[in-house]
Every structure is written in C-alpha cells, then in structure tokens.
Amino acid sequence: MTLVSFDGVTVALTEVQDNPAKYARALERAKKAPGYAVCRCLPTSPKTPLRLVIRRYGSLFHLARWPDDGHRHNPKTCSFYRAASEPARSINDTLAAIRTIACGLDVKLSTSLSVRTVDQSTRLSSHATPGAMSRRAAPLLGFLQRVWEEAGLNEWTGAPSRGWGTCNAQLVSVLGDGKLNGKPMQDVLHVMRRYDDADGSCVLAELRSFLDRIKTTPAKADRALLIAELRSVEPSKYGFVIKLRQTYETFFASKAVIESAVDSFRSAWAMIGEASARVVVLAVIERTKEDNLRIVDLALQLCNSTFLPCDSSFEVAMANRLVAERRRFVKPLRLEQGDAMLPDFKLTDTTVPTAIEVYGMQGNAQYMARKAEKQALYAREGTPCVEWMPPIDLASVQLPAAA
Structure with a gap:
C-alpha cells in the first residue's frame, strides 16, 4: 500500500483516489504551498522528497508522477514508478498523434x-498548405x-x-x-x-x-x-x-x-x-x-475484473487468476509497429521476467504461424515462457513461484 502526504496529512493513495472530493481542499492548499504532494513508497530525506504533481481536473485534484522522477519510486508497489530506461512513447516524434x-x-x-456544413468545410480545407507534413x-x-x-x-x-x-x-x-x-x-x-x-x-x-x-x-x-x-x-x-x-x-x-x-x-x-x-x-x-x-x-x-486490458475472454481468465494469486505482472499493449511480438502478459515478480502466452485460436493458420515465431523468439533469447492453450483447464497451468 502506497502512502502519500500533503497539507499535513498522510493517507493511502487509494483513499485519495476513491474519495477525491474529501481531499479537494487539502490538495488545493498543498498545490499553492509547497506546490506538490509527497509519495511515501520509499524512505527519503526531507531534502530529496518523492514529489508528486497536484493537477486540477474540474473541481477536484489528482496526483501525478513528477517529471523524470518515476525511477525513484518503489518498482514493486508504487503505481508512480517508471523505469529510467522506459521513455514515453513518441517523445521525440513531432508528428506523433x-x-x-x-x-x-x-x-x-x-x-x-x-x-x-459542406460549404464551410470546403472553405476551411482550402487553407491547407500543399505538401506540408501533417501530424x-x-x-x-x-x-x-x-x-x-x-x-x-x-x-x-x-x-x-x-x-x-x-x-x-x-x-x-x-x-x-x-x-x-x-x-x-x-x-x-x-x-x-x-x-x-x-x-x-x-x-x-x-x-x-x-x-x-x-x-x-x-x-x-x-x-x-x-x-x-x-x-x-x-x-x-x-x-x-x-x-x-x-x-x-x-x-x-x-x-x-x-x-x-x-x-x-x-x-x-x-x-x-x-x-x-x-x-x-x-x-x-x-x-x-x-x-x-x-x-x-x-x-x-x-x-x-480489475480493469487490466485484455484481448480475449481467455486473457480475462488468466488476468483474474494472476490478480487472485497476488502476482506482479504487466499487460503489454500493442500500439505501434513492432509490438506484435510482445507477450500476452509478463510476470515481473520472478527472478527473470517470465512471458505468459494465451494461445486461444488453435486451427487458424496465420495465428499458428505467429505462435511458432514467438516460441522461436523465446527459445533464441532464453526467455522463460508459460503457455496456456484452451480448452485445457487454466488451473492445470503451472506458474513459476514469485522470487
């Protein structure tokens, strides 16, 4: 459980997130002075607090990661953590959407x-610069x-x-x-x-x-x-x-x-x-x-059931099991070219990160070809991988122990 401090109070982060109206005035005061809240996920000195941005959204206030500070948070428990080697997508792409x-x-x-109207749309579009690189x-x-x-x-x-x-x-x-x-x-x-x-x-x-x-x-x-x-x-x-x-x-x-x-x-x-x-x-x-x-x-x-994104009902079942067993894991999202070979899930609480693949479309030639390509990739890179192939019972799938 991550604790946060602001305006002289220290409470659980989830308490602030679930009851934003209750802490609106205190966060508003903290936004004015000292200008930030503090994350208590790790011990820090008063000179180098783990600052959090206080952002106003409508009539309420919410806490966000301080720029370039994500790597200082607890990687195991804190939702504000971001690895230093994990830059934001498209950060240097001026044409990115x-x-x-x-x-x-x-x-x-x-x-x-x-x-x-059609007439207005036509007049607006006529001002576009020919040949200009559009975002x-x-x-x-x-x-x-x-x-x-x-x-x-x-x-x-x-x-x-x-x-x-x-x-x-x-x-x-x-x-x-x-x-x-x-x-x-x-x-x-x-x-x-x-x-x-x-x-x-x-x-x-x-x-x-x-x-x-x-x-x-x-x-x-x-x-x-x-x-x-x-x-x-x-x-x-x-x-x-x-x-x-x-x-x-x-x-x-x-x-x-x-x-x-x-x-x-x-x-x-x-x-x-x-x-x-x-x-x-x-x-x-x-x-x-x-x-x-x-x-x-x-x-x-x-x-x-806990709002982790999934691509199929089988992935929903796997994610629910991982949550029930209190595992630490991530669901990689395929947002750009080159992301197709990402695993369905990745356990982060094992000594070496472990891929989890849910192969739920047996019999589809294109799907089976990508499955073989993934298996070859894991073997080549020495990546541990757990496979589940429905309709095999999910309970029979053996997961590696958490480190």
Missing part, C-alpha cells in the same frame, strides 16, 4: 469534434489504450483489487491540462467519476455540466468524448440505448454504429454484462435536433 507534454497529453484524434491522427481505440498505458493501468503490483475510482484518478492525472484536437482536454473529454452516495449529486452535476456544453445548431454540431464503464446495450424502437455505469443518463446509437462496434470489437462485445470482466467505452457524443444524446462513434476495451 499522441505526445506527452509537461501538463499532460497533446492528442490529435482521427475523429472530428465539430461537424460543419498523424490516432484512432479511438489507440488513444484509449495509450492513455491506459500512460496511467499504468496495464500493470499490476500485487494489490487485492482495483475499482473505477482508482482508474478515474490515474486517467485524469495523465490527461492533465493537455490538448485534444487543439482544444483544452477538460473541455472536450470527460472521464466518468465513481459514484458514491456521499458525493453522488456532485458526480452527476459534473457530468451534466459537461454534457450541456454539447450543442447542435443549423451551422454545426459540436461533439465531445466520454470514457466510462459500459453496462449494457439494448435495442430500442429507433436503434439502440447504451447504458453506462455510475450514471442513469441515456445515450442512443444507430444500428450502423452498433454493427460497426460488434464487428470491430468482437471480444469486448461478447463480454458485456459478464461478472468476470469489465468493458470500457470511449464514446463520441453529439446532440440530435431533438436534444437527445447520440453516440456517433465508439471504441471498446475489454478488461478483467
């Missing part, structure tokens, strides 16, 4: 946040997974559990005061807060205030993004109704949007409503002329 900046993330999405744009799922990785939510340090409150805190601390398609991040992206009875009215008021910014006029339709846990998708008279956890707000989607989601995110779609899994949605929202909230595009990320 997602860049890490001092105040958060600078993101260019492939999705437009404002849809204008790449990230798809919705690529953005969602990148934020998950930056927030350290693809890593597990042996804790017994993790809820949406922790996810929210780590996500907004990474997003910070960044930019999304040139606009202030907090103006166009909302990460749904964990609902609790003591602060429920504030949670709903924040969401309502954010959604009220989405306007549709005869000239244009403004859009915004929402990250939340998906509860259900139900057919309706005119399409589908999408329901999210933490709120009773209703969102609609067309048949075409849902059919595209089913085709693009098959593993996640099949696990909606399953008790052993979580499905996170990044939704692009606009208003109809009738003032209803409509989802015009979305990405789904399948997770295990």
Whole structure:
C-alpha cells in the first residue's frame, strides 16, 4: 500500500483516489504551498522528497508522477514508478498523434469534434498548405489504450483489487491540462467519476455540466468524448440505448454504429454484462435536433475484473487468476509497429521476467504461424515462457513461484 502526504496529512493513495472530493481542499492548499504532494513508497530525506504533481481536473485534484522522477519510486508497489530506461512513447516524434507534454497529453484524434456544413468545410480545407507534413491522427481505440498505458493501468503490483475510482484518478492525472484536437482536454473529454452516495449529486452535476456544453445548431454540431464503464446495450424502437455505469443518463446509437462496434470489437462485445470482466467505452457524443444524446462513434476495451486490458475472454481468465494469486505482472499493449511480438502478459515478480502466452485460436493458420515465431523468439533469447492453450483447464497451468 502506497502512502502519500500533503497539507499535513498522510493517507493511502487509494483513499485519495476513491474519495477525491474529501481531499479537494487539502490538495488545493498543498498545490499553492509547497506546490506538490509527497509519495511515501520509499524512505527519503526531507531534502530529496518523492514529489508528486497536484493537477486540477474540474473541481477536484489528482496526483501525478513528477517529471523524470518515476525511477525513484518503489518498482514493486508504487503505481508512480517508471523505469529510467522506459521513455514515453513518441517523445521525440513531432508528428506523433499522441505526445506527452509537461501538463499532460497533446492528442490529435482521427475523429472530428465539430461537424460543419459542406460549404464551410470546403472553405476551411482550402487553407491547407500543399505538401506540408501533417501530424498523424490516432484512432479511438489507440488513444484509449495509450492513455491506459500512460496511467499504468496495464500493470499490476500485487494489490487485492482495483475499482473505477482508482482508474478515474490515474486517467485524469495523465490527461492533465493537455490538448485534444487543439482544444483544452477538460473541455472536450470527460472521464466518468465513481459514484458514491456521499458525493453522488456532485458526480452527476459534473457530468451534466459537461454534457450541456454539447450543442447542435443549423451551422454545426459540436461533439465531445466520454470514457466510462459500459453496462449494457439494448435495442430500442429507433436503434439502440447504451447504458453506462455510475450514471442513469441515456445515450442512443444507430444500428450502423452498433454493427460497426460488434464487428470491430468482437471480444469486448461478447463480454458485456459478464461478472468476470469489465468493458470500457470511449464514446463520441453529439446532440440530435431533438436534444437527445447520440453516440456517433465508439471504441471498446475489454478488461478483467480489475480493469487490466485484455484481448480475449481467455486473457480475462488468466488476468483474474494472476490478480487472485497476488502476482506482479504487466499487460503489454500493442500500439505501434513492432509490438506484435510482445507477450500476452509478463510476470515481473520472478527472478527473470517470465512471458505468459494465451494461445486461444488453435486451427487458424496465420495465428499458428505467429505462435511458432514467438516460441522461436523465446527459445533464441532464453526467455522463460508459460503457455496456456484452451480448452485445457487454466488451473492445470503451472506458474513459476514469485522470487
């Protein structure tokens, strides 16, 4: 358990993440003086404290890793840890779709946040400079997974559990005061807060205030993004109704949007409503002329019960077992070219990091070829590897003991 100190109090980090409203005033005072909080994951001297950035997000405050200080944290227990040899992705790529900046993330999405008339769009596009090198744009799922990785939510340090409150805190601390398609991040992206009875009215008021910014006029339709846990998708008279956890707000989607989601995110779609899994949605929202909230595009990320990203129901089962056994591990995310050969999971609590492969598509020629390539790679590099090939019982798979 990681402890943090600010404004004369020392509490568990998870307590601050799950109850941000309770500590808002104390964090606001600490942000003014001395200008930071302190992580207590390791003993330090008063002259070299493990400082944490205090970032404001809406009316609340969240803790983030101090720049270039991640390697000083406890690698076994602290979510603020980042190895010194583990630079941020695309840090020196000026054309990268997602860049890490001092105040958060600078993101260019492939999705437009404002849809204008044809005539206006034509005039705007005519000002583009011919031959100019344009910045790449990230798809919705690529953005969602990148934020998950930056927030350290693809890593597990042996804790017994993790809820949406922790996810929210780590996500907004990474997003910070960044930019999304040139606009202030907090103006166009909302990460749904964990609902609790003591602060429920504030949670709903924040969401309502954010959604009220989405306007549709005869000239244009403004859009915004929402990250939340998906509860259900139900057919309706005119399409589908999408329901999210933490709120009773209703969102609609067309048949075409849902059919595209089913085709693009098959593993996640099949696990909606399953008790052993979580499905996170990044939704692009606009208003109809009738003032209803409509989802015009979305990405789904399948997770295990503690919000670790997974690629299949079999990976969900493996991740749940590793969490139940209090193992330390990471789920590498395949975000760039060259990431295809990453393991499904990697145990970090063994003497030598151990790869875990979940081979769940026996009989697919292309999949089997990549399996053989991975096995050859592990043998060539001497990497220990644990394999599970469903439908073999997961309980029969022997894991190496933790060091």
